[in-house]
Amino acid sequence: MSEGDSVGESVHGKPSAAYRFITRLGQVYQSWLDKSTPYTAMRWVVTLGLSFVYMVRVYLLQGWYIVTYALGIYHLNLFIAFLSPKVDPSLLEDSDDGPSLPTKQNEEFRPFIRRLPEFKFWHAATKGILVAMVCTFFEAFNVPVFWPILVMYFIMLFCITMKRQIKHMIKYRYIPFTHGKRRYTGKEEAKTFAS
Template sequence: MSEGDGVGDSVHGKFFTWLGQIYQSWLDKSTSYTAVWWVVTLGLSCVYMIRVYLLQGWYIVTYTLGIYHLNLFIAFLSPKVDLSLMEVSDDGPLLPTKQNEEFRPFIPRLPEFKFWHKGIFVAMVCTFFEAFNVPRQIKHMIKYWYIPFTHGKRRYKGKEDVGKTFAS
């Protein structure tokens, strides 16, 4: 083995690195189409909600998607640089003093286009697999008396041994 062998050097690693680079370049080219991205995102969200409503399931996946989007939204509203750690005068943060410095009062920690990928697509894919439909799985377990936890599980005992013991 050479010192460069690792996950990134395998055929699968190179393939996924190549796929990631294509995906990132596609994302970089598409960031200028914000209106289109918002329309596509809202359309996919509506399709996802209609699918979940009609199939009556995947509530845990939907809840997780909501928490994920809330986390992204908070990161989008948070500043990239914490102003409390910067040099601050009595009147607030200092304005730029040189010609080549740009005044940017708020730079979000998460760029806007990061909202549009992964979350809804992953949630939509999860709705095609019954294993992710957790409440339906629980109903199925209750129906067939399958309890995966040891608490409250019946334990069957054999007949008590009241016979003689034989010494060897």
């Protein structure tokens, strides 16, 4: 490879100004993401606020229903991944490989590990809203469609998908929310020792 052939390098071997700018922009963005990590409630409030602004914009413009439908499908997929375990218990049913969810009352406590962690869920949902918002500025994305059909189809899709997810949760006995390790009280321990 000759001098200056690598990505972002100028002929003299130093990074180009555009490459340095993009790298610096990425570092600042990542820094803001890192600082926002502990503020879960505030992040979701901002995302809900952006969602509200988007909905008001779509309502006032009376268009971009396909973009809104695509955003709804995207958010539904993110939500399902958020509710799903990282390792699908149906795949581990016959094999004893790797950790699995507890299925009996006396089994060891194992925390629920999500396929899509909360922070990545928030980040992807927020980016989706921002992309949809940008799409509303371009008339090419304003495809004419009878929006009540899209709403009915989305509601049906949501109900079918959630029904399947809830059946999966019941079958494999997991709850996608972990509040911490099981606590034992003195009375239960005393009964155990008395037996």
